[in-house]
Amino acid sequence: MINRLARPMLAALCLASTAASAADLVPVADFARRMPLTSPSLSPDGQYVSLAFHDPDGKTHGLAIYRVGDMSKAVTLIRMPPYEAPAKIAWASPTRLVVARGKVDGSIGRTMLTGEIMSIDVDGKNPDYLYGYQAVGKRAATRATDEGWGEIEGLPVQNNGHFYMRATSWLDQNRSTLYDVDAKTSTRKQMADIGIGGMSFMISPDGQARFAFGTDDSFRWVVFHREGSGWNKLSGSAQQQNFTPVASVAGSNRIYAKYSPDGKGGAFVEQDEDGGNPKIIRKDDFSEVSASGLWTPAPLRPFGTIADTGIPQPTYIDPASPIAKLHMALSQKFPGQFVSFVDYSEDGGQLMFSVSSDREPGRYMIIDTKTFKVSKLFDAKPWIDPAKMSERRPLRFKASDGLELEAILTFPKGKPETNLPLVLMPHGGPHGVSDDWFYEDDAQFLANRGYLVLQVNYRGSGSRGSTFEQAGYLKWGTRIQEDLIDGVKWAIAQRFADPGRVCVYGASFGGYSAMMVPVRAPGMFRCAVGYDGIYDLDMMYNKGDIKDRKSGRSYLTTVIGKDQADLAANSPTHLADKIDVPVFLVHGEDDQRAPFAQFKAMRAALDAAHKPYETLTKPDERHGFVKPENVEEFYNRLQAFLDKHLGGDRPATAQAAP
Structure with a gap:
């Protein structure tokens, strides 16, 4: 035991150690490398763990299976075609796995499902193509009428070699069908069918589809309840906005669900299937609530909840339960x-x-x-090395109109928390997406180079409830940008940031914001970096993958509108003459989400306005660079650009905040 006199000396030693480690400059290559193993899943017998693996080249991905207790060598290693990766992996039995295939959509995109479902034995033998568009596998003879888009929807409570598959036939895309599929024989039995595309299903422990829910083609949230052989659409409720069934309570007619009360924050509840006898497990006026990472073994029951903002702090439903005690002990x-x-x-x-x-x-x-x-x-x-990384601190501030917002500040390790050069880093999305407290490469890289990083969960972001998210609709170039600017003003007022050394860097929608905030707040910023950004709003209706589905087109109409004058007034390509800072544009030439045409349009606009800019583009890169050498080059260029315009660690001449 440490005595009371020894504690000050120990604290001093700890501080000295921290100060020494702060001098360590982490190699840029360490931030450029992607995780080699992701999406772990434990076999039903606990003997194996399956993972998606990713080779350092950023191009090769596949399925890896290891024996628990020996991660030195994979039992099975299956490489997939270039830029394909397992999007989801599930164990149908102790010896049989099911894999949903996906395409890697860049580092800031996500692995996009191809709609193909494969199965394979744990030793890599007996592969089968269960669903998709290719005429292969045991069902190849019926592929003409069988082709479509499949997703792994879940597993039975009792392991039996089957899994649940949700499918949309290409012959009728306005239907969502649920099947019980034998992963060995590929035979299947229809469990449910509903005449609307893109629905997910909540399946009870007894194998019955009880709810269907999702966003319809008009970009509206809809929920259906199974009643007999039909589906009853639940009427929307102002009190329970975005109601989402989560899981059945085993052995009862009750369910766990979450929603946004009156559109504000979130609630996690237990209630009857028909909505009766609700019991609020947790409610938060600021944040949505979930039970992420806090579930018992099947049949699943939550043993705790967390708020989706701030630093996650579990609240246990029954602190005396063995599972809660185990979680507390590990914490x-x-x-x-x-x-x-x-x-x-x-x-x-x-x-x-x-x-x-x-x-x-x-x-x-x-x-x-x-x-x-x-x-x-x-x-x-x-x-x-976590000891060399920087603290990320969630804080709250009020926007200029009084709305409370969350900001996440990443402080350079070992530096005083005052008068720091600031990089505003708006997140992508923008809707339903939010920055959180957990580790992030970009923020840690910039902090390691001496920059204070500010991330603002502006209105329109996720994790705050439906009203907050919808408050960003049709406000991409106006109120959202004001929230970001208000965040910078707040950081300056708190004396965290030097008002003369502020730049903005963002990717995807964040790249759009990186061009917009200098327009909306002239004189506040010293430089701007747009990475795979959207710069011409009207172009989204004509180029890029969002327009390819009716639901995507409805999304655009809802969130940016179709008024040509308004689209132009909020597009950086039409405002280049007002961008008063040096610009660095970075783009993947094969980007499907923010197509390369967006980069070309922004570059042409800057040329026409005679504005200074730098560029970095790469072929064979999509929405965010994935090849380590390209990511490393980008980080080096980013650091050089920021150092050039913010002066590195040299304080700027004091000036009044904008």
Whole structure:
């Protein structure tokens, strides 16, 4: 035990150690590398763990299966075609897996489902093509009428070699059909069918589809309840906006659900299927609420909840329950980290969990729930030393119209928290997406180079409820940008930031904002970096993948509108003459979400306005660079650009805040 006199000396030693480590400059290559292993899933018998693997080249991905207790060599390693990756992996039995194929859409995009479902044995043998568009596999003879878009919807509570598949036939895209599929024989049985596309299903422990829900082609949230052989559409409620069924309560007619009360924040509830006898488990006026990482073994029950903003702090439903006590014990063992229960063996004897934080990208471990022996599986990014990373601090401030917003500040390690050069980093999306407290490469890289990073969850972002998200509709170039500018003013007023050294860097919608905020706040910024950004709003109706589906076109109409004058007034390509700072444009030439035409249009607009700019483009890159050498080059160019215009660690001449 440390005595009271020793504590000050220990604290001083800790501070000295921290100050020394602050001088460490982490190699840019460490931030450029992507996680080699993702999406771990535990086999039903607890003997194996399946993962998506990613080679360092950024091009090759596939399925890896390891024996628990020996992560040194994969039992099975299956490489997929270039830029294809497992989008989802599920164990249908201890020896049979199901894989949803996907396309890697760049580092700031996501792995896009191709609609194809494969199955394979744990040893890599007996592969089969269960669903998709190719005429291969056991069902090849019926592929002409069988082709479509499939997704893994879930697994039976009792492991039986089957899985649940949601499918949309290409012959009738206005239907969502649910099947019980034998992963070995590929035979299937229809479980449910509803005449609307893009729906997800909530399946009860007894294998019955009880709810269908999702966004319809008009970009409206809809929920249907199964009644007999038909579906009853639930009427929308102002009190329960974006109502979402989550899971059935085993052995009853009750469910867990979440919604946004009167559109503000969130609530997690237990209630009857028909909505009766509601019991609020947790409610938060500021934040949406979830039970992410806090579920028991199947049949699933939440044992705790967290708010989706701030630093995650679990609230336990029954703190005296064994599962809650286990979570509390692990949280004490890993202080300052969030413990997430990822997966269980079928008997609950083996639990895979992860620990992560603002400085820890993630560690995955197995615990025997009977002996409590913990074994390490793997680190998400083993080359990252959390001790060298920077604190990410969620704070709140009020926008100029009085609305409370969340900001996340990443402070350079070992530096005073005053008068720092600031990089505003708006997130992409913009809707339904938000920045959070957890580790992020961009923010940590910039902080390691001496910059204070400011991320603002502006209105329109997710995690705050439906009213907050909808408040950003038709406000892309106006109120959203004002929120970002208000965040900079707040950081300056708090004396965190030097008002003479502020730049903006963003990707996707953040790239759009990087061009817009200098227009909306002339004189505030010293430079702007747009990465795979959207710069011409009207072009979204003609180029890019959003326009390819009716729901995507409805989304555009809802969030940016179709008024040509308004679109032009809020497009950086039409405002280049008002951009009063040096610009750095970065783009992947094969980007499908923000097509390369957006880059060309912005470059042409800057040329016409005789504005200074730099560029970096790469072929064979999509929405965000994935090849490590390209990411490393981008980071080096980004640092040089910021250092050039913000002066690195040199304070600017004091000036009044804008």
